[in-house]
Amino acid sequence: MSGVRVLVGTRKGAFVLTADGKRERWDVAGPHFGGWEIYHVKGSPAAPDRIWASQTSGWFGQVVQRSDDGGKTWEPVGNQFTYDGVPGTHQWYDGTAHPWEFARVWHFEPSHGDPDTVYAGVEDAALFRSNDGGSTWHELSGLRGHGSGPHWQPGAGGMCLHTILLDPVNAQRIFVAISAAGAFRSDDGGATWKPINRGLRSEGIPDPNAEVGHCVHRIAQHRTRPDVLFMQKHWDVMRSDDGGDTWREVSGNLPTDFGFPIDVHAHEPETVYVVPLKSDSERYPSDGSLRVYRSRSGGDEWEPLTKGLPQRDCWVNVLRDAMAVDTLDDCGIYFGTTGGQVYVSPDGGDTWRAIVQTLPPVLSLEVQTLP
């Protein structure tokens, strides 16, 4: 019987949650790397038992862990992320030029087809790639070097490259998103890049329609329609139908359009999920009521999903990389909270239950569907 493996990164370690296809009874393994911040854990589509984990610490820096047995055992691999050439500067919070400094890996995106190739999105924002199973990492410096890099500014969480989408159809096309620079696209395998932020409007920057400077929180894509992108921006939920060339707002009837994660149903390309938060100054659900919102029309019209979620006294956040979907026939939706809960809906969002209630704050969540 098929099953799922949920990979959870938290402030105090990584956890691996497994269940069969019913997704009712769960085995919880961990913490792996106890005491370390685990920003992201993600498995290879090409070799599902190969899993990458970003292990970081304010004391001891970056460690990259790799498992080749589905997360049971781990081996550290290369952890040297050196910017290509003279790194140059970006904008600092006070408007001064600040040298690019590596802090941590926020996100791993393994290649669709090659288990030894994996991309890493890092802070300060840059994209790295390893073609040798993580032993060595090389920057795709055309992203920082395309021209606007010196004008990028960090968001409150640091200047991080947090989203990497490898186009499932066009192997040369890569999308990334950076807080707070915006979204970028390469059409030549990562050699050259251009900003794709036309249509975004951000009141918090001097020119609300600027080419770069937008705080994009997350981008999602359905594997069968790679030109359709959904974005949760700092404020506003956005949609593009042309690979990011232009965007339009689809916040519609959402009670608030501030939030972090966004994802797409595995089998319904127009079914989208977000978790609205009250505001950027509060960052918790309105009224203490945790609600996922679902649109079945690709945006604009949204419905609250509450069954099984706490509807009072809930003041958690759901971070940008902490939502994922499985690909079982009844698509499962998952998310983790800063309160340490991981929720699953085995029926596309209609009903929810907690897998675990008391993990450390969840930083990221990915799910693998196993044969």
Place this chain on the structure above:
Amino acid sequence: MTDVPTSGGGARAVRLVLPAHLRKLSRQSGELVLQVAGPVTIARVLDALEERHPVLRGTIRDHVTRKRRPFVRFFACEQDLSHDSTDDPLPDAVARGDEPLLVVGAMAGG
């Protein structure tokens, strides 16, 4: 398990204590003993450590600049050596193996 020193031509056996997270990362327990050739300095002790345990590269000092990470400190003989040059000779008691060099994670965080 404690690392057992191996004999080396003119090398000194230097004792090193790592913080718990780095002992676990390098799959060590207890104190390490490293063979350090030439003058016994922090830089040479770390060179020997990283040679034996490559996984620790980048965790104590930067890969390229070799600068100490900000929340890592170096103590020995009840002295804070964190701001000394890493090419300065360590105290004789460390070079003789009577006292260990301590790599310490600063107290911070939650």
